Amino acid sequence: MSILVVGTVAFDSVETPLGRADDILGGSATYFSAAASLYTDVKLVAVVGSDFPMERVAFLAERGVDIRGLQVVDGRTFRWSGRYDYKSNTTETLDTQLNVLADFHPTLPEGYAASDFVFLANIDPDLQQEVLEQVPDARLTMMDTMDFWINTQRESLVKTMSRVDVVTLNEAEARALVETESILTAAKWILELGPKLVVIKRGEYGCVKVDGNGYFTCPARLQEEVKDPTGAGDSFAGGFLGYLDKTGDLSEASLRQAVVHGSAVASFTVEEFGVERLRNLTPKDVAARYREFQEFSHLAEW
Numbered sequence: 001m002s003i004l005v006v007g008t009v010a011f012d013s014v015e016t017p018l019g020r021a022d023d024i025l026g027g028s029a030t031y032f033s034a035a036a037s038l039y040t041d042v043k044l045v046a047v048v049g050s051d052f053p054m055e056r057v058a059f060l061a062e063r064g065v066d067i068r069g070l071q072v073v074d075g076r077t078f079r080w081s082g083r084y085d086y087k088s089n090t091t092e093t094l095d096t097q098l099n100v101l102a103d104f105h106p107t108l109p110e111g112y113a114a115s116d117f118v119f120l121a122n123i124d125p126d127l128q129q130e131v132l133e134q135v136p137d138a139r140l141t142m143m144d145t146m147d148f149w150i151n152t153q154r155e156s157l158v159k160t161m162s163r164v165d166v167v168t169l170n171e172a173e174a175r176a177l178v179e180t181e182s183i184l185t186a187a188k189w190i191l192e193l194g195p196k197l198v199v200i201k202r203g204e205y206g207c208v209k210v211d212g213n214g215y216f217t218c219p220a221r222l223q224e225e226v227k228d229p230t231g232a233g234d235s236f237a238g239g240f241l242g243y244l245d246k247t248g249d250l251s252e253a254s255l256r257q258a259v260v261h262g263s264a265v266a267s268f269t270v271e272e273f274g275v276e277r278l279r280n281l282t283p284k285d286v287a288a289r290y291r292e293f294q295e296f297s298h299l300a301e302w
């Protein structure tokens with residue numbers, strides 16, 4: 001089994017209360033692939049410019065990620081810069097330069113369309129739909145997004161949401177999209193569009209999975225140091241979908257386990273700037289952290 005992901009491969013510049021890093025490897029597809037490849041085969045679709053040193057993604061190829069779908073075109077690579085405020089649990093985008101992303105049209109190399117699971121990572125919702133159209137037989141489709149697309153492409157974004165099985169986004173984005181204070185109201189509004197499941201990420205407060213039957217919440221692991229939260233959402237998605245693809249089980253119990261896997265992988269991502277912590281992470285490390293989650297959220301019979 002395998003997961004097809006379309007998203008960004010980027011140069012990021014980030015500022016957090018614990019430091020800053022400039023022009024480091026980032027992008028939604030990068031973080032997702034680094035996380036999901038701990039579980040299963042990943043096929044990546046993205047674009048970079050001629051300024052991108054391909055050796056930066058060599059570690060993904062070494063982990064078995066299929067990077068034939070990474071197009072290299074003349075021009076500059078997508079760039080994002082942001083600043084994090086831990087007191088308000090918010091991310092401020094300082095700059096977004098689409099560059100080669102502006103004219104990108106995803107084409108799937110041979111074998112990609114046969115993937116069971118498809119992750120439409122944070123990218124232009126028009127491109128998310130272009131990929132969806134090329135995978136009519138996918139067993140499960142999931143999408144993520146960001147304030148940039150909510151603000152610039154709302155209509156197209158809502159259309160993509162109405163065509164996937166699972167929507168994930170963070171709480172500030174959910175509130176902005178639906179114009180409500182309640183994340184439960186926001187999740188229900190998104191479910192009305194058609195998805196079976198919504199996962200709202202809440203940064204240091206964990207996440208909540210909502211479907212037609214109710215909700216399940218998972219706390220985040222408490223960390224003494226969060227060096228850089230960038231990519232926590234994408235690596236959450238990587239752990240979540242990676243686990244589901246590996247087991248092939250979409251029962252409620254398995255979905256809850258997948259939420260914990262996503263949260264466990266994301267808890268590693270934030271320990272270092274960029275993708276550094278994910279480079280040498282092993283399934284064994286994730287398994288140990290999964291057990292920590294079981295322990296700190298365990299509730300005895302009453």
Ligand code: AMP
Pocket residue numbers: 008010011012025026027028031079080096122123124146148149229230231232233234235
């Ligand atoms: P996350 O922190 O998991 O929500 O995602 C962070 C990654 O998303 C960064 O590495 C950025 O390069 C990438 N990113 C930021 N803005 C956008 C955007 N508008 N579209 C696609 N990817 C983006």
